[in-house]
Amino acid sequence: MTRTGIVAWNTFREAVRDRVLYNLVFFALLMMATAVLVGQISIGIDSIVIVSLGLSAVSVIGLLMAVFIGVGLVYKEMDKRTLYALLAKPIRRWEFLLGKFAGLLLTLTVNTAAMAVGLFLTLFYVNRALHSADLVVLTAVYFILLKLAIIVALALLFSCFTTPFLSICFTAGIYVTGLFVKDIRSFSDITGNPALDRVAVWFSYLLPNFQNFDVMGAAAHGRAIPGAIVAQNTLYAAVYCAIVLAAAAVIFSRRNLK
Amino acid sequence: MPALAIETLGLTKDFPVGFWLAKKRRALEGLSVQVEAGEIFGLLGPNGAGKSTAIKLLMGLIFPTAGTARILGRPISDVRMHGDIGFLPEQPYFYDYLTAAELLDYFARFHDLTSADRRERIANMLKKVGLDGAGKIQLRKYSKGMLQRVGLAQAILHDPQVVILDEPMSGLDPIGRREVRDIILDLRRGGRTILFSTHILSDAEMLCDRVGVLVGGKLRGVGSPDQLVGMKVSGMEVLFELAADPPAAASLLLAKAIRTGDRYRLEVPVAELYKTLDALRAEGAQILSVTQIKGTLEDYFLDLVGADRAQPAAVEVSSR
Numbered sequence: 001m002t003r004t005g006i007v008a009w010n011t012f013r014e015a016v017r018d019r020v021l022y023n024l025v026f027f028a029l030l031m032m033a034t035a036v037l038v039g040q041i042s043i044g045i046d047s048i049v050i051v052s053l054g055l056s057a058v059s060v061i062g063l064l065m066a067v068f069i070g071v072g073l074v075y076k077e078m079d080k081r082t083l084y085a086l087l088a089k090p091i092r093r094w095e096f097l098l099g100k101f102a103g104l105l106l107t108l109t110v111n112t113a114a115m116a117v118g119l120f121l122t123l124f125y126v127n128r129a130l131h132s133a134d135l136v137v138l139t140a141v142y143f144i145l146l147k148l149a150i151i152v153a154l155a156l157l158f159s160c161f162t163t164p165f166l167s168i169c170f171t172a173g174i175y176v177t178g179l180f181v182k183d184i185r186s187f188s189d190i191t192g193n194p195a196l197d198r199v200a201v202w203f204s205y206l207l208p209n210f211q212n213f214d215v216m217g218a219a220a221h222g223r224a225i226p227g228a229i230v231a232q233n234t235l236y237a238a239v240y241c242a243i244v245l246a247a248a249a250v251i252f253s254r255r256n257l258k
Numbered sequence: 259m260p261a262l263a264i265e266t267l268g269l270t271k272d273f274p275v276g277f278w279l280a281k282k283r284r285a286l287e288g289l290s291v292q293v294e295a296g297e298i299f300g301l302l303g304p305n306g307a308g309k310s311t312a313i314k315l316l317m318g319l320i321f322p323t324a325g326t327a328r329i330l331g332r333p334i335s336d337v338r339m340h341g342d343i344g345f346l347p348e349q350p351y352f353y354d355y356l357t358a359a360e361l362l363d364y365f366a367r368f369h370d371l372t373s374a375d376r377r378e379r380i381a382n383m384l385k386k387v388g389l390d391g392a393g394k395i396q397l398r399k400y401s402k403g404m405l406q407r408v409g410l411a412q413a414i415l416h417d418p419q420v421v422i423l424d425e426p427m428s429g430l431d432p433i434g435r436r437e438v439r440d441i442i443l444d445l446r447r448g449g450r451t452i453l454f455s456t457h458i459l460s461d462a463e464m465l466c467d468r469v470g471v472l473v474g475g476k477l478r479g480v481g482s483p484d485q486l487v488g489m490k491v492s493g494m495e496v497l498f499e500l501a502a503d504p505p506a507a508a509s510l511l512l513a514k515a516i517r518t519g520d521r522y523r524l525e526v527p528v529a530e531l532y533k534t535l536d537a538l539r540a541e542g543a544q545i546l547s548v549t550q551i552k553g554t555l556e557d558y559f560l561d562l563v564g565a566d567r568a569q570p571a572a573v574e575v576s577s578r
């Protein structure tokens with residue numbers, strides 16, 4: 001295993017031992033309750049309700065995990081000084097950072113995949129069958145995962161130079177503005193001042209565009225998502241993460257541990 | 259292998275302090291030491307002397323304000339040489355969700371050891387540091403002394419050439435201290451180089467080939483422990499017993515002695531030793547022992563600091 005892989009695996013192990021995956025119980029209960037409820041009402045929108053609610057839950061649970069675990073990934077190791085002995089091994093700081101990122105991403109992937117399975121089971125239970133149109137739900141889940149990767153990268157970046165509390169604020173702030181990036185870019189009049197508006201639009205390109213990742217509507221109604229969009233979003237997330245992680249590595253590599 | 263295992267040149271570290279981090283506090287000033295391959299070198303100094311700062315600089319955990327250092331001939335910024343280094347941090351703390359065996363296995367993976375090799379080394383190492391049977395317990399249940407032992411185990415598991423230990427004896431009971439001393443001596447017997455920090459003179463005295471004395475961030479002297487502390491014998495201690503209880507009007511000498519049980523302890527200046535012994539014999543005393551009273555670490559440091567104030571140049575003690 002590479003050094004990054006060793007760190008990633010340990011990060012995953014930590015999440016599992018800290019019972020992070022227990023959130024799945026909550027998700028399962030939510031899906032069961034929805035299925036029972038929808039079964040009783042049954043007015044032909046069962047799938048829409050289940051998919052919308054399920055994807056929202058996948059997204060929210062993932063976001064909470066990404067932000068709250070993400071800001072502690074490196075900070076906790078610095079704070080508790082578990083990093084001291086580790087950095088005395090033949091490992092570079094950026095390798096450690098990347099391993100932490102990969103480890104949480106692995107945790108999120110496992111968690112999200114399990115929730116996706118739960119979502120499909122619920123769909124199957126309610127509809128007594130799965131349709132090819134349901135496949136778009138998989139794409140939606142994949143996009144959520146891409147979004148989470150960006151969030152983790154940002155949380156990691158902030159935690160390299162500030163406290164967990166501020167990191168949470170910054171990451172959450174960027175997430176929320178990232179949901180309105182398109183609006184910022186298309187509004188000609190944001191602040192009323194043309195020069196400031198231009199700065200705002202320019203600035204919006206630094207923010208992650210999360211609107212492109214939101215395909216909940218399409219997924220709920222079973223509309224297919226073109227492969228080009230999938231490719232574009234994948235590339236976008238990969239490049240965005242790479243840039244943010246590179247910045248984090250630069251900062252972290254120069255940092256004096258306390 | 260180069261003759262110098264560790265070499266620092268003018269290593270200096272300023273820490274930003276104050277609310278705006280605008281002020282600087284110098285924790286280490288121009289540290290230049292050379293640790294030869296195969297020796298045990300002690301960094302001796304009171305709390306806050308800059309020992310940990312020096313060690314963290316060597317390990318690349320913090321970066322120098324000025325100066326450079328090399329370990330095994332390589333600059334400290336080159337983490338590849340970490341394969342040949344073992345490090346025990348001060349008051350070590352490890353992932354508390356892992357067991358000792360898991361932690362050692364995790365760290366050993368970075369040294370490209372096969373899984374069979376790792377398993378064997380870990381079993382042996384746990385035995386060596388006295389954690390036999392505790393390997394499967396999560397570290398969150400470990401005491402401070404046990405963590406210290408795990409820390410030592412991870413530092414030497416991969417059989418490094420150079421071992422750097424920050425206060426390796428702290429938090430250990432007397433048996434533990436003894437075991438750590440034995441491990442350190444064992445390492446030197448195997449041709450390894452050991453640099454360790456301590457604020458306890460006796461540890462340095464018992465173990466070190468050479469000691470560097472650090473006070474207030476500055477190196478005040480380098481030399482063998484005997485050279486450093488032997489310079490200052492502050493008196494002689496005489497232990498004796500009396501055949502009979504002393505007469506009511508005891509001599510001046512006996513009045514100065516401190517009695518515990520049947521024994522008397524008397525401290526006298528070196529120059530008066532023989533005169534005192536003659537006097538005691540005249541009193542019918544049975545001499546049990548005569549030993550040098552060496553300055554305590556505290557006396558020694560106070561002396562160093564005092565001398566330094568009077569004369570700014572560092573105290574030079576001959577080096578090997």
Ligand SMILES: Nc1ncnc2c1ncn2[C@@H]1O[C@H](COP(=O)(O)OP(=O)(O)O)[C@@H](O)[C@H]1O
Pocket residue numbers: 257258273274275283284285303304305306307308309310311312
């Ligand atoms: N991160 C830091 N920020 C500010 N001051 C520090 C920091 N680390 C150490 N110091 C200061 O540097 C000095 C030396 O500390 P240290 O090297 O830990 O001493 P020692 O290990 O010899 O007890 C102390 O005065 C300490 O307060």
Ligand SMILES: [Mg+2]
Pocket residue numbers: 306309310311348424425
């Ligand atoms: Mg210290």
